[in-house]
Amino acid sequence: MKVEELSTAELATRAAGPGLDFEAGPFRILLKTRLRGMVDVFARLYAGFPLQEREGIHDFHVELIDPAPLRRRFRPQSHFLLDGQAPFEPYPLDHAFPLFEWGLNYAIATRSHSWCLLHSAVVEKDGRALLLPALPGSGKSTLCAALMQRGWRLLSDEFGILDPDSGLLQPMPRPIPLKNRSIDVMRAFAPEGVFGPRFPRTRKGDVVHLAPTSESVARQHQPARPGWVLFPRYRAGAATRITPVAPSQAFVRLSNNAFNYQLGGETAFRALAALIRRVSCHDLVYGDLEDVVARIEDLTR
Amino acid sequence: MNGADLLLAVLRRPERLGDLDEPAWDWLIPVARAQRLLARFEPLTRSLGLWEGLPERARRNIRGSLVPVEYQQRQVLREWRAVQKALAESGVPLVLLKGAAYLRAGLPPGRGRMLSDLDLLAPRAALPEVERILAAGGWRSEIEDAYDQRYYREWMHELPPLRHQTRTVEVDIHHNLLPLTGRYRVPADALWEAVQTLSSGERVLAPADMLLHCAAHLLVSDELRGGLRDLFDLHQLYLHFTAQENDFAASLEKRARTLGLGAPLWHALSAAELLFETPVAPRLLDPKVLQVPGPAWRRNALQALFLAVLRPREPGEAPPAFRQWLLYVRSHWIRMPPGLLVRHLARKGWRRRQRERKSP
């Protein structure tokens, strides 16, 4: 049964009781909340996700709560709880959904060390995955969203989940957060996309989430072979330029950027080296989404 | 059954880990993680041949927890090698303590155990020289505050923690197992007399002393959050040494007397027996044998408080009684003057809260 097959009232009842039980790629999450606004947004952005019915092990037990409902008048808050503990400061109540998304990313980044976690968007076409490492100014989320809306499968906008044993990248498609100017850019680029509500003035600016395409969700358990690494850099007005990057340089940049390279010791070293040997690495400068998408299509044909 | 009960059940009999269904694992994993015991499930089940049969998601979570443990173990051992190298020429003998000792001596509690710092024992007279050599080698005192410096040197039994300027591991050099001003004065000479040397040449405490140190640390430490992990170390040490030595219980009893640590041993072994069903020799559960000072009501009250603090809780359950415990520890065991005590606790609490708050 998918999320979209339940009414929001039914979802809210479940969320307030046993919880919303769903998988995002390799992770199984149990989300409990009484915050109705949160459930409504979840219903829209996780619409295509199957809900788990059997009992099982959850990787993350998450709660979004309003710790002091009586304070509602003054400064209503939402707390993110992981295993009953609040690792962060609370957010305003109506920012519960972005808090959930970032909190879940934090939980994944700090716990999932059986994988090598690269800080990267990953998309896939024709069986080969394209990694877009995250760096300030990269615009990777916007670029990743654009590729997804032009038919690429989304593995993740944030995590390159590398299995050190198989060398494959694990999908974990989730809503893509778009910030500030990117919001309008993407609405114009892909008006058919499923956009969530605008959350104004969060700690990261204005945020709107774009739901993963139904194909991305449907294939969320199909890993992909790595094919390319493109280090993106957005520069307004720039012409698209793709230049090769030496493998050892790519290794250094990816390892510096990864969430858990140091922790992983020699497993991480070998896994990353193996990845580099399988991919073709480039720097990518771009200023126009339509053009860069077309150029990427050419490169990866 | 809930996660806390499950945790105690599997720690008592690790073979039960092979029988758990997925819902049981779902209860168990968060509690084990909170108690810093999740990573240990891998070595425990591997030694029983059960690891491969565990559910995949359980293995992934356990392995996810083990990766940072192994990383930190590498870092602490690297630090140990650097300290040994720096002090090699001086001839100052060093004894490995706690987690690093378990690891180097190949003892069961070392496997899958997170090491935070490098704890070493050095002769008291050698401390100034050690401090000087390490400072020359790039180690810096972590403690800048004059109050804290004094706290360490006068009240505690160690140099203020050191950290090398290019690395992250904290190095704690002790000259005794317990603070100077405490109720329990351990004769350091007795420790040195019994020190054992591994085939690698590294020194560790004698088995009984290692266990007594574990017990003493549990009772006297102000980091009792997560004390269940240290109690489990004690349980594993007890099982291991009684299997290895004839009449380990008798030498433990004798040694407790020599070091004056009968009371901490009694409290710790009684707690282990209750929570883990450690097969403690009956004599070691007798407060008279271990010379636990009376009256009975006071030691029983302390034991009740100790158990309340050690018991694992469900995720989200409020932690009990830590503050009372701390006050008791500081005033009873360490005998810090009350004014100093309250200020000290306030400062430590503040610093810990600063470290723990994050934003996403």
Place this chain on the structure above:
Amino acid sequence: MAFMTQTAPDNQEVRRWRGLPSDRLLRESWDEASLVYHRESGETHLLGPLADQALLLLQEAPMSLDQLAERLAALCETEADVHWRQRIETLVAELAALELVESADP
């Protein structure tokens, strides 16, 4: 800088160096550089071609700075003059600081 003088008080000219064996170092090589993982420290290092070649030679067999400078000069088709030797000395000092090479003599 007295690199080769016979009157130098220390034994620098006879001191030999050796690279850590491959069970203590992992290497991944590409044309332009190599990456080396030092198991004991958990550190990863990027080595340019000259450093990488120096490490390889020292892993094969221990040798003195002089011998290393000669071998590398031959491989690079250059002359082992004073500047070259200076450069190699600095390089070996850096490799030693990274714990990738160590003194071969006790």
